Amino acid sequence: MNKENTKIIAWIGNTFFRTGMDQLGYKTIHIPIRGQQVFTWKDIVEKSGCIPDMVVYADRSIAPPLAGVESFPCLTIFYCIDTHIHSWYPLYAQGFDICLVSLKDHLNRFTPRLPDSRLLWFPPVVMNNDVPLTMEKEWDLLFVGKVDPDLTPERMKFLDEVAKLVPGLHITQGEYRKLFPKARVVLNIAERGDLNFRVFEALACGSCLLTPYIEHGLNDIFTDGVHLTTYEAGNAADLVNKLEQLLANKELREKIARQGNELIESSHRIIHRAETLQAVISGMDVNKAVSTRLAANPIIRKNFMKSIYLHWAEAISDPLLKQVYLQAAKN
Incomplete structure (x- = not known):
């Protein structure tokens, strides 16, 4: 992947295998989540300093951090880990183009809209500094x-x-x-x-x-x-x-x-998980997947996303975040 064709990923949340995508020639821009934050497309563009080619949300086990993700005009990816804690994840995932699910037996919960080729079992990954050390046994x-x-x-x-x-x-x-x-x-x-x-x-x-x-x-x-x-x-x-x-x-x-x-x-290792995601991206028609989602945006919001946004607008205490979720439900 030469510099002129380098794809930019706005990487939101935990880092996990982010550096592996950099190794493969992508440019990732990490947008950390501090406490409970919610980002719109405008927020992501501002924080990235550019229009990203992809947005990855790597699970932070919080309320939905991307408002209106179903209308984002680029490839969107949800790395979903805590399905054993958050029952609303499968619904939220329907607003994305690719979903990576850590717990294999929960894959069938995610099937309403996502095709099998873009719904993957994605086991945990280990960090590069997880390595054997020689120490005396205690x-x-x-x-x-x-x-x-x-x-x-x-x-x-x-x-x-x-x-x-x-x-x-x-x-x-x-x-x-x-x-x-x-x-x-x-x-x-x-x-x-x-x-x-x-x-x-x-x-x-x-x-x-x-x-x-x-x-x-x-x-x-x-x-x-x-x-x-x-x-x-x-x-x-x-x-x-x-x-x-x-x-x-x-x-x-x-x-x-x-x-x-x-x-x-x-x-x-990190590079193995990155190679798996790259293979999915390389094997799909990205433009078609995004345009199909955007065309179905009203239906996706009505059937899957609206109830989530309304729930969190009621459940969350921050008045500014309430408004973000309410706006996402209306759009």
Whole structure:
């Protein structure tokens, strides 16, 4: 992609695989979201300093940050992660041209308007600084994350059960990249049943991972006993049984950790996700997709977007944002 033909992407929200698109020859302009913000097309053009060829919204798990996205005159892409939290995401996605869905089993929720070629399962991605570090092992089993009786009650209850059975369990918060290498086994919990980022992060850091068996494509990517080890979700006894097998065999732990890391390196880095999106864009008629959406704009707004905008106009407290959503519902 030469400079004269460089496509500009206004990248809104989390960065995720943004730098991978830069590597492939696109020019991304990052527009961060601070707190709750809502951007119109005019706002995006002003913040970009140009008219972008594409707009990407990378999930921030907030109220809809793009108002009137169904009428944006360029290719629009929604990288959708928290469908297990926000039930309105599939409706909102109908205003975009491409939707990338992190949780595989939720893909069928997004089908009303988007064709299969532009509705993709898009598993979590790991950052470039998620790499193996060599450190002395301090803990048999490590969990890194928030444990709070109000915010994560199920997690806290389960970890309490595990702690009674595993004296070597260490629970903490902090920079996982510097904590994972100190554990013989890293524990993941997925109380919402999602294939979460922690699975990919732990393997990228070269850890031997013990994670619950979940759906959403876990077995499509990883093989139990080869790349990671699974336990029955919520079953502390099964977790302990699998842990004891791992702790008793250092060679096995290191082999699983190595094979898990090799899979990440071969298929799940930033550049791999960017190449997947580029292939979708290259394989479609972008102008036709945008013009078709714009022609159907009134129907898309009526059938999908209006109810979302009206809901958030009522639910949100900021009077300025209320007006933005109300205007988007009227247009």
